[in-house]
Amino acid sequence: MAAKTKQSASLDRKKLMADPIMVTTIVVLITLLTLFILYPLAILLVDSFVGDGSFSLSVFQRIFQISSFKRAITNTLKVGFVVGILSSLIGLLFAYVEVYVRMPKFTGGLFKVVSMLPVVSPPFVLSLSMIMLFGKAGIITRFLLHIYDNSVYGYWGIVIVQTLTFFPVCYMMLKGLLKNIDPSLEEAARDMGAGRLKVFTSVTLPLMLPGLGNAFLVTFIESIADFANPMIIGGSYDTLATTIYLQITGAYDKPGAAAMAVVLLCITLLMFAVQKYYLEAKTAATLTGKASRARMMIEDKSVRVPLTVLCTLVAVFVIMMYICVPIGACFPTWGYKFFPLTGKWFTQVFTRYKGFKAFKDSFMLSLIAAPITALLSMIISYLVVKRNFKGKGFIEAVSMLAMAVPGTVLGVGYIRGFSGGLFHTGILQGLYGTGAILIIVFIVRSLPTGTRSGISALRQIDKSIEESAYDMGADSFKVFMTVTLPLIKDSFLSGLVTAFVRSITAISAIILLVTPSYLLITVQINEFAEKGAYSLACAFATILILITYGAVLLMNLFMKYFGTSRKMKED
Amino acid sequence: MSNKVLIKDAVKKYGNFTALNGVSLDIAEGEFFTLLGPSGCGKTTLLRMIAGFNSIEGGEFYFGDKLINKVPAHKRDIGMVFQNYAIFPHLTVEDNVAYGLKARKVPKADIDRRVKDSLELVQIAHLAKRKPNELSGGQQQRVALARAFVIEPSVLLMDEPLSNLDAKLRVQMRSVIKKLQRRLGITTIYVTHDQEEALAISDRIAVMKDGHIMQVGTPNEIYAKPQNPFVAGFIGVSNFLDCEIDSAGITSIKDELKIKVPLRRAYSGKAKLSARPEQLFFSREGMPGEILFSTFLGDFIEYEVKLNDGQELIINEYTKDTTEVHADGEKVHISFDPNRISLYTADTEEVLSC
Structure with a gap:
């Protein structure tokens, strides 16, 4: 038995090495995940435990006195x-x-x-x-x-x-x-x-x-x-979350914020571990059955x-x-004069408050992030479900880990990790403050949900369907594009829209990283709400709601006419 | 305590579809009664009306003298065994069995004793502390049985309880159920689509089709004297032959065989005859035919015979009655005992034979 598994493992390895596209994909993925998820978290730990070049708990001592x-x-x-x-x-x-x-x-x-x-x-x-x-x-x-x-x-x-x-x-x-x-x-x-x-x-x-x-x-x-x-x-x-934000924007205490972020991260990770490894297994154990008949x-x-x-x-x-x-959004003067309803705030959003730029920036960044997220999560779920290779556990764990990382923690990690370049050396420093880093944060924030739904969609496809494509001479890229992807089209599409909606409505990590050259809707809403300009905040929010619901509606329409899964399920 | 069950003109409708159309049954106390029929015939619907899970659109349901139409399921005092057993996955075997006793507020000491007794009765006392996911299908089935009869219900209901088991276990559990039911004397209503199972296990069977009862009788009556062509075809194997009865009461088949079959009433005109493979035999006279194919099965030989007009019949000859095996292609004549076959009118399919 053991010999057999060893043999099949080495066979899997050989199959993999004969497939250069696959190997490249895996290497690129591992690099990306390490750089944009693990590294920012690691730098938080380093920053909060290492003061003046040596290990110390002084930062923690300090923040716990606040x-x-x-x-x-x-x-x-x-x-x-x-x-x-x-x-x-x-x-x-x-x-x-x-x-x-x-x-x-x-x-x-x-x-x-x-x-x-x-x-x-x-x-x-x-x-x-x-x-x-x-x-x-x-x-x-x-x-x-x-x-x-x-x-x-x-x-x-x-x-x-x-x-x-x-x-x-x-x-x-x-x-x-x-x-x-x-x-x-x-x-x-x-x-x-x-x-x-x-x-x-x-x-x-x-x-x-x-x-x-x-x-x-x-x-x-x-x-x-x-x-x-x-x-x-x-x-x-x-x-x-708000304390960490204020520690950075108000007190300019970045090491302190990093240490606070570590505390927050520890709490969520602990909860996540209990949820993932203890409760999910238990749920599956008690509810394995399928309903045998319709419920009265x-x-x-x-x-x-x-x-x-x-x-x-x-x-x-x-x-x-x-x-x-x-x-x-239509009250003439909030808290004082409610009638007659007016459209002036909507006009002002665009005439006085750079509404066009805000919507354009939010829209463009999310529109770039969404397809990349959807594709990445499909590739990751494909590798996790269908392939066997070293590093698979790493890819699965890290992409799921992102689910347990609060946006604020990620934001602080990116500030610490990229504002001075990698490990404060200046390498990749150019990334910080650009639209690219915002897009990367959007992707990292939506990746876990996409990956999770991709994994469950792929688990339903029998391995033999893909194997027969390999037999007929297709390489892994071709199989993924011509067989796997069409079969999980609906899941891909909903992943795309979810990523778009999540990105355009994101705030927690973004608010720490956005620079004045980009105006984002959510950041605008936050600003106006803070100032008490509720009607303006509502006007922005209303348009944002329309955009997100429009995207979801569009997806449903698209799925209704072009979706494959429903037909296949009926057969 | 055990009860007789009386159902008068039960009607069940799903929108425009009538699932049950005036079904009446009279089930005696302690009887093992089976509802048998193809899928969609309404047998499970009827069982679930008795259990209280389906609403009753018409008719009266009695347990003993008590009308139960309006009694909610949990007050009907029934035990039910489900097709998928429905064992509570979060409870141990003994807690599963104790569930109904606790719901009835039986004293603790009594619960322990009765749970122990009933687990012993189905021979799984050693599994009392196990959780259901540690049990095999047959063991889960025994838990479901113990759980249903431990409450000594007035009626025990079983919905295809054996259909998830493999063939060997099915036969074994069949006799476990039958012996248990005899011993406890609980009125039992059993649903199955498997005619062999129904014949083996039941005191009486109701054969159902399209929301109607086609025949009620003992296994022997149903098999030997089917009251209509549907029952004849559904239970066991039957050969059907068109025939004509003249005013003198002589039945003639394809103008090749004329024979007097005793009739329960005077009738002349077109009719339909049904005969089991073992009710037909080879003889000097009768319908001429040719043997197409024979299968030797040890205790009997099954012949496929083609009549002159092309119709094919199946005829069994038992090896204890004959040593001769007919060759393929051999010309034969076929006849039957007029007292053992069944005759029906061609149009209304009313039974004519005695």
Whole structure:
């Protein structure tokens, strides 16, 4: 057995070496991943542990004496924990209603849309509308309820906004798991005498527990990595991401920021490791089965009515938040004069605030980054799923690692790693401050999601299909372009659009690296929101929302007419 | 406690499609009753209506004297064995079996004793602490059985419980189920599309097609006296021959064989005859034909015979009755015992033979 594996390994190696394109690709990939993901993180460690040429903990000693930093750690963990729990619960509610409960078509569709809305929306949007609806001068708090001293800034503001932003992620994860529960398990429980509630607590919930833990940790990581929302609605309630940003832009303390970034990175990496290696395996172990037959949807009023009321409340809230943004962009003078609605802010975006340049820059950079990201993630997933070679583990681990790295940490890493050239030697220094480095950050930030969906798409393709192409004389490049890629066209396309949307809405890493020669929409929104120019921020945000939804719509249309997968699945 | 089950005019509709069209059944206490039919005949639909998972669009369902139409599934006091077993993956074997007892709030000491007893009954007591993913298919099947009958349900329902097992295990589990059911005396309703399984396991069988019941009877009745051509064709192998009955009650087949078959009522006109391969035999007189092909199967020989008009029949001859093997191409005459074949009217397929 051992001899056989050894033999097949050496055979794999020989096959690989006979394929120069493959070898080149692998070498280039490893170089890129090392340079743009590992190196910036490594330099953070080096910077924070090495002072004056020797190993020391002095930087850490210094930052742990800053009380605002210690407070930021507690704040971040507290927010992350609560947001994780609330998002998982709301996600579970929406997923359960969709998979288990018979709903009128309209209501069901509405809930589905509401739970998907935040997925493609830019950051800040919810923070902006939260301030405009419930803040001191909020439309609801001040002008409807006549409360004059309501503050949304701080802990609760962040918690509410982040929960609404991240619960869709939980919803999608949990929906997939709930669909995989075999309905006959619940039927078995029922005919042995368990009522609906008992079935839920004794069968459905225990089966979902690892999945819920998984959803919790994923949102926890998202929450502590989030920069945009705490920035706008946090007020004086600082989280790690905002503290690091301020340490650089306010205190000009780059080594200190690097050390803080290391602390943040350690927290997310730990969570990520637990999620990836412990919970994901557990989820897979309890839910291996496929549903054997369609589920009988619950029609009991005692279940439907309360769940519908709960979902409707959340839905109304979410919809209100989203409607607030375009309307907020039309108020003549925010907080003072609301009518008649005007289009002047949209005009001013372009006439006074260089809107054209902002949209052009954001659009161009994202448009360049998206196809590169999509192609890279397909190549990586192809190598990981279909090929065997030394360094495969490295490629997979590093591209997944990027998922656990908060944008702010990456931003600081790039500042430390590239502003003075590689290892502060001046090599590659020209990269810093260019559009290229922004594009690279866009790519690195979107690579993990693309790679993950690529891997799952490729796992469904039988190896023998490609092997038969090799047999007929195609080399690996030709096989990838003519066989593999067409088969995962849909996945590639959605990877492309996801990368575009993620790039054009990115802020956390970018805000640390952008130079005045580039104007980015998200940075503009942040600036105007900071200044309190909410109508302008809303105008920018509205156009950004239109762009992202337009991109998603375009993708869906394109897939409908040119997609192959659907037809193949039906066969 | 065990109950009889009475179903009156059950109707099930999915939109415009009628899955069950007025099905009535009377299942005795302690009986092993099987719903048999091809896929899409409504057997599983009916079982799930009895279980309470499907709504009832029409008709009345009784357990004993109690109308259960409006009783929710978890209060019907049933045990069910699913096609894929539906063992809870997060519970151990004993917790799986104890689930229904806990739901019924049985005292702890009783639960332990009954779980132990029932695991012993299906011979998996040594696996009590295992998790389901450590069990083989046959062992999971035994857990599902123990879990269903440990609650001593008034009715035990089984939905193709053997179809996921391999052939050998299927035969073995078949007799385990049958013996267990005899011993416990629980009224059992069993769904299968496998006619051999149904014949082997059941006290009585209802053969279903397109939402109707085609025949209810003991395995022997169903096999020997099929009440319509569908049952004759679905259970076992049957040869069908067109024939004509004259006013004197003489049945003539292709003008080549005239024979008097006892009829249950006076009838003359076109008819359809069905005969099992072992109900046909070679004789001096009868329908002339030619042997096309023979297969020697040990205890019997199967012949394919071509009649003069081109129709092909299958005829079995048992080696205990004859030593002679007919050669391919040999000219033969075929006849049958008029008391053992079945006759149906050609148009309404009503049974005519006694």
